[in-house]
Amino acid sequence: MACRTTPLLLTMLALQSATVMAQSPIVLPGDKVFPENLSSDKAGNIYVGNLGNGGVFRVKPNGSVAERWIKAGAYGSSGVLGVLADDRSNTLWVCSNNLSAWGLTIPGDTVSALKGFDLKTGEGKLSMTLPTNPSLCNDITIGPDGSAYVSNSSAPEILRLAPNGKTFEIWFSDPALQPPKGQVGFDGLAFGDDGNLYFNRYDPADLYRIEVKGDKAGKATKLAISRKLTGTDALRHLDGNRFLMAEGGGSVDRVTIRGDSAIVETLKAGFDIPTSATLVGKTIWSASRSSSTSTAPRRIRRHRPTGSIRCGIRDGEQRKGKSEQRKGNAIGERETRNQEPGTVNQVLRTRNLSTLSPSSTISGIEP
Numbered sequence: 001m002a003c004r005t006t007p008l009l010l011t012m013l014a015l016q017s018a019t020v021m022a023q024s025p026i027v028l029p030g031d032k033v034f035p036e037n038l039s040s041d042k043a044g045n046i047y048v049g050n051l052g053n054g055g056v057f058r059v060k061p062n063g064s065v066a067e068r069w070i071k072a073g074a075y076g077s078s079g080v081l082g083v084l085a086d087d088r089s090n091t092l093w094v095c096s097n098n099l100s101a102w103g104l105t106i107p108g109d110t111v112s113a114l115k116g117f118d119l120k121t122g123e124g125k126l127s128m129t130l131p132t133n134p135s136l137c138n139d140i141t142i143g144p145d146g147s148a149y150v151s152n153s154s155a156p157e158i159l160r161l162a163p164n165g166k167t168f169e170i171w172f173s174d175p176a177l178q179p180p181k182g183q184v185g186f187d188g189l190a191f192g193d194d195g196n197l198y199f200n201r202y203d204p205a206d207l208y209r210i211e212v213k214g215d216k217a218g219k220a221t222k223l224a225i226s227r228k229l230t231g232t233d234a235l236r237h238l239d240g241n242r243f244l245m246a247e248g249g250g251s252v253d254r255v256t257i258r259g260d261s262a263i264v265e266t267l268k269a270g271f272d273i274p275t276s277a278t279l280v281g282k283t284i285w286s287a288s289r290s291s292s293t294s295t296a297p298r299r300i301r302r303h304r305p306t307g308s309i310r311c312g313i314r315d316g317e318q319r320k321g322k323s324e325q326r327k328g329n330a331i332g333e334r335e336t337r338n339q340e341p342g343t344v345n346q347v348l349r350t351r352n353l354s355t356l357s358p359s360s361t362i363s364g365i366e367p
Contacts, residue, residue: 030068032104035287037139037234039092040278041085041119046285047092049080054106056080056094056117061280070094070117075124077115078108082139082234085119086148089163091126092117093148095137112137114150114161114168128161131168139234141190141197145215151186151199153179158189158199158210158217172197172210172217179203188235190243192257198243200232205247207232207255207262223262234276244284246274252286 034052041047044061047069054072059065070077070092082095094115099106109127112135116126130137136153143149146163149171156178160171179185180203189199197210197217207225211218231248238244241257244267251269255262271288278285 029066035275036080037082037095037276038278038285038287039083039085039276040280040285042087044280045085046278046280047083047085048287049083049094051079051081051099052104054078054080054108056083056092056122070122073107074122075115075117076109076113076127077124078106078110079104081137082150084140084142086142087119088142088146090119092119092122093140093142095140095150097136111135112152112154114140114148128168130159131170132157136184138184138186139188141235141237143191143197143215144195147215149189149197151189153184153186153202156185158186158197160215162215172220174220177201177208177220187233188245190235190237192237192241192243193239194241194257198235198257200229200235200245202231202233202248205229205232209257209260221260223257223260226261226263229264231273233274236276236278238279244277244279246276246286248273248275250274252277252284 030050030053032052033050035048036051037049039047046059048057048059048066050057050072054077055068055074056070057066058069059067072078077094077096079097079099080094081097082093084093085091086093094117095112096108096115097112098108098110100110109129112130114126114128114130114137115124117124130150130152132152132155134154138151138153140151141149143160147165148161150159150161150168152159155173156175157173158171159168161168177185179201183203185201185203187200187202189197191197191212192209196212198207199210200207206229207223209221209223211221229247229249233246233248235255236244238254243255243257245253245255245264247253250271250273251266252271252274254265254267256265257263267284268286271286274286274288276287
C-alpha cells in the first residue's frame with residue numbers, strides 16, 4: 001500500500017504545569033515521515049529530522065505550520081537522524097545516513113556523514129564522512145570550544161570535529177561498549193556544566209560520564225541510575241548537570257547527575273516511542289512516533305499548560321519505574337489505536353529500524 005501523509009507528534013510540556021489544553025493542530029505533510037530527532041535555536045525555531053524519506057522540517061516561533069525547510073537529498077543528505085541547532089556557528093548540524101539496508105530508498109550520499117547547513121538560509125556548507133566502517137551517525141552535541149561531537153551507533157565511539165577541522169578525530173572508543181549485534185549502541189550525548197561529556201546507549205539503556213581533560217577524553221564511568229530505563233535516546237542539556245532525555249519506553253525525563261549517580265524523573269509518560277526533546281523558553285517539545293496504514297493526515301498538537309505541578313507530574317500522582325513505563329506503553333497503544341476511526345495503527349516497539357519498509361507510515365498520537 002502506498003504511503004500518503006504521515007505526521008509528527010510535537011508535544012509541549014511545561015516544566016511546571018498541571019493541565020494541558022490542546023491548541024490548533026499542525027499538519028506535517030509528506031510521505032513516510034519518520035521524526036527521529038528535533039532541536040531548537042535561540043529564536044524559537046524548531047527543526048525536525050526526517051528519517052523516513054530525508055530532509056528537515058521547520059516550525060517557526062509560535063507558528064502553526066511545519067514547512068519542509070531542507071529537501072530530501074539536499075547537499076547529499078539522506079536519511080536524517082540527529083539534528084542540532086548551533087547558534088554560535090550559525091549551523092544546523094545533521095546526521096545523514098544511507099538506509100537502503102533498512103529498505104528505505106532516499107536520495108543522497110551512500111555514506112554516513114555529518115552535514116552542516118546554514119541556520120538562516122538552509123544552504124549546505126559542510127559535509128564530513130564518518131571514518132569508521134560501519135558507521136551510523138546518530139546524534140550531535142557542541143563542546144565548550146565549538147567542536148562538534150558525534151555518536152556512532154554502529155561502533156562504540158564518539159567522534160570530534162574541531163572548529164574549521166578537515167577530518168574527524170576518534171575522540172573516545174571502548175570495545176567493551178560495542179552494541180549487541182543488530183542493535184543501536186551510542187546514542188544521545190551532551191556536556192554538563194562540570195565540563196564532562198555524558199552519553200547513553202539505546203541498547204542496553206544505560207548512562208555514562210566521560211571526564212574531559214582539556215579537549216581529550218579521560219575515564220568513562222557508568223552511572224548508577226535511580227530506576228530501570230528503556231531505549232534511552234536523545235540527551236539535551238538543561239542547566240547545571242541536569243538533562244532532558246527521551247526514553248523509548250514512552251516517557252520524556254529529567255536526569256540529574258549527583259556524583260556517580262543519575263536521578264531520573266519522569267516529566268511526562270504515555271508517548272509512543274519518543275525520540276527527542278528540546279526546551280523552547282519554559283516549554284519542552286518532544287517528538288514521538290507510531291506506525292499506521294492510514295492515508296489520512298495526522299496532526300501536531302500544541303498544548304498550552306496552566307496551573308502548577310511538581311516535576312511535570314500532577315500533584316498526588318505517583319509515577320515509579322517499571323510500572324509507570326508499562327502504564328505509559330499501554331496509554332500509547334490505546335491512544336494510537338483510537339486516533340482516528342477506521343484506521344489500523346502498528347506501534348513500533350523496537351529501535352531496530354530494519355522492520356520498516358517503504359510502505360510504512362509513521363504516525364503521532366495526541367496525549
